[in-house]
Amino acid sequence: MKTLGAALAVASLSAGAFAQDAGKKDEIAGPEAGDPARFETSDTARVNGESISYDVVAGETFLLNDKDQPNASVFSFSYLKKNVADPSQRPVMFVFNGGPGSASLWLHMGVIGPKRVDVATDSPTDDGAPPYPVINNEYSLLDVADLVFIDPVGTGYSRPLEDGKGEDHWGVDEDAASVGRFIRRWLTENERWASPKYLAGESYGTTRAAALVSELNDRYNDVAFNGVILISAILDFEAARGALGYAGLMPTQAAIAWYHNRVDRSAWNNDFDAFIADARAFASDELVPALIKGQGLSADEEAAVVSEFASFTGVSEDYADRANLRVGVGRYMKELLRDQGLTVGRYDGRYTGEEEDGVGETAEADPSGYAMDAAFTAAMNDYMTRQLGVKMDRDYTVLSYDVNMKWKSVDGGGSGGPGYTNVVPGLARGMRENKDMRVMLASGYYDQATPFYAAELSLQAPGVPMDRVVKTYYPAGHMMYLDLGSLEQLSEDMRAFVQGE
Known part of the structure; x- marks a missing residue:
């Protein structure tokens, strides 16, 4: 690597x-x-x-x-x-x-x-x-x-x-x-x-x-x-760790999901800027409180946040729920395009790469790193x-x-x-x-x-x-x-x- x-x-x-x-x-x-x-x-x-x-x-x-x-x-x-x-x-x-x-x-x-x-x-x-x-x-x-x-x-x-x-x-x-x-x-x-x-x-x-x-x-x-x-x-x-770390990361993951067409762009009239503005707002106003509350969330509150998180990041609701909304960089690299057998880049999420292990939790290497x-x-x-x-x-x-x-x-x-x-x-x-x-x-x-x-x-x-x-x-x-x-x-x-x- x-x-x-x-x-x-x-x-x-x-x-x-x-x-x-x-x-x-x-x-x-x-x-x-x-x-x-x-x-x-x-x-x-x-x-x-x-x-x-x-x-x-x-x-x-x-x-x-x-x-x-x-x-x-x-x-x-x-x-x-x-x-x-x-x-x-x-x-x-x-x-x-x-x-x-x-x-x-x-x-x-x-x-x-x-x-x-x-x-x-x-x-x-x-x-x-x-x-x-x-x-x-x-x-x-x-x-x-x-x-x-x-x-x-x-x-x-x-x-x-x-x-x-x-x-x-x-x-x-x-x-x-x-x-x-x-x-x-x-x-x-x-x-x-x-x-x-x-x-x-x-x-x-x-x-x-x-x-x-x-x-x-x-x-x-x-x-x-x-x-x-x-x-x-x-x-x-x-601020790169804990609840703030996940919140700071999530709009970037949303942008990557948009790039790979893993979100419903029509819901934002194909307006990337509007989409990113909403991702920022969700990260600070909903995701951070949910991460802080943890098991203190009601079932309805948790379901709502999980659903919205999935709609922004392109991962399934089931995956987001099982990850407790904590989808770090390595996990996201592996999960977003798992169904295509691809990982996305860490330094640049537009890049994709193939790996030997298609079922692992995290990526073996960074396609955007070894590319240049x-x-x-x-x-x-x-x-x-x-x-x-x-x-x-x-x-x-x-x-x-x-x-x-x-x-x-x-x-x-x-x-x-x-x-x-x-x-x-x-x-x-x-x-x-x-x-x-x-x-x-x-x-x-x-x-x-x-x-x-x-x-x-x-x-x-x-x-x-x-x-x-x-x-x-x-x-x-x-x-x-x-x-x-x-x-x-x-x-x-x-x-x-x-x-x-």
């Missing part, structure tokens, strides 16, 4: 999911620092109808300990537009993916960077075998901002050095401090403290982005951000070596299980993922203390890993300035940029956000 999923969303991580690596031990010390690797080149891209000449700097930045000795190396890719008269007016965007334990190649080669792997299609399609063309990315954001793609310690080519340890960087707070130090160093070395600044993260990268807002908005050494782009967001992990991971891995390595001239003596780590297994939550949750981490309060405080900072929430309707309604509920918490939250939605999944129409729309939405439109 391929494991792209863990690179993109941590919401379902568990110790069991990574048991094969549980016995690994972190290195006592990293290698000697030596000189930081640095590779420079130049290129031209056609972006949004504009020809842009730019410099590329790919290389290591050493993080120093309290003795001014290097204890970690962060590898990054910077794309800087040439001939900018006043850099203080030119925005810079810091970009990363999630995992935790993932490198930044997904956003780098999928939507934001000046080159992309040519896999976006009009309908769900497996990436197959190579070659995977790396082409000019007309949807890049290089026309409106300089771009810095960050691979946190333990991912990509980034690693601990000398007496540094991975665990010093592998946790919600530790990671924010580590990446925050890199951002401060980059701003200083590139003389960009006065530039407008943006963060863009995907999946756990949205958790990191919110944590960075808090980390960098403290101790009178502030880095004030103009905006934060949250792509496929997971912010409050406690080979293309991104091959394209990133090919692009670095042949186009950027990056020559390193070690492998580029796309996804590190070691990082993931040892990740610490803010409350010491350990290898089960970030536990009950909730980064919304820090993000909200950052917005309240910076009147100009805005947030863009970008969600795919068919993403069960980081469901759109769960993200909405998280940002509806007290203290969040809702008038500065922009919400955008796409008829795709977790990596909505794999859908060609959604790729184009996401690019337009992010560009408008950076331009303040």
Whole structure:
């Protein structure tokens, strides 16, 4: 089973999911620092109808300990537009993916960077075998901002050095401090403290982005951000469990059922938006109370909720009733199209796959995960070596299980993922203390890993300035940029956000 999923969303991580690596031990010390690797080149891209000449700097930045000795190396890719008269007016965007334990190649080669792997299609399609063309990315954001793609310690080519340890960087707070130090160093070395600044993260990268807002908005050494782009967001992990977790997930399952024509569309006059609005209302107004009441529901109340749940999600009333209305991701992947011998995707419910076991309770693998991971891995390595001239003596780590297994939550949750981490309060405080900072929430309707309604509920918490939250939605999944129409729309939405439109 391929494991792209863990690179993109941590919401379902568990110790069991990574048991094969549980016995690994972190290195006592990293290698000697030596000189930081640095590779420079130049290129031209056609972006949004504009020809842009730019410099590329790919290389290591050493993080120093309290003795001014290097204890970690962060590898990054910077794309800087040439001939900018006043850099203080030119925005810079810091970009990363999630995992935790993932490198930044997904956003780098999928939507934001000046080159992309040519896999976006009009309908769900497996990436197959190579070659995977790396082409000019007309949807890049290089026309409106300089771009810095960050691979946190333990991912990509980034690693601990000398007496540094991975665990010093592998946790919600530790990671924010580590990446925050890199951002401060980059701003200083590139003389960009006065530039407008943006963060863009995907999946756990949205958790990191919110944590960075808090980390960098403290101790009178502030880095004030103009905006934060949250792509496929997971912010409050406690809300991803229990009654709120099922409620946050259910509208996504409804969208998937609609896509596969497993609901009566005529009941909503074939109006998807009206259907989703009703699904949201049912989830919060009826499903949550029913889950909380449990056996306290009367027979009539239970029957009514079960019937409506089935009408939205496409599973039978009998199945919904026997599951006690708790149809989690794995169950839903297996059950929705069981009569056709198919499973639906976790990261994108439009994808389907066949499995050997047709009667199991949960899916063996994620059809939307194994459908694209080979293309991104091959394209990133090919692009670095042949186009950027990056020559390193070690492998580029796309996804590190070691990082993931040892990740610490803010409350010491350990290898089960970030536990009950909730980064919304820090993000909200950052917005309240910076009147100009805005947030863009970008969600795919068919993403069960980081469901759109769960993200909405998280940002509806007290203290969040809702008038500065922009919400955008796409008829795709977790990596909505794999859908060609959604790729184009996401690019337009992010560009408008950076331009303040």
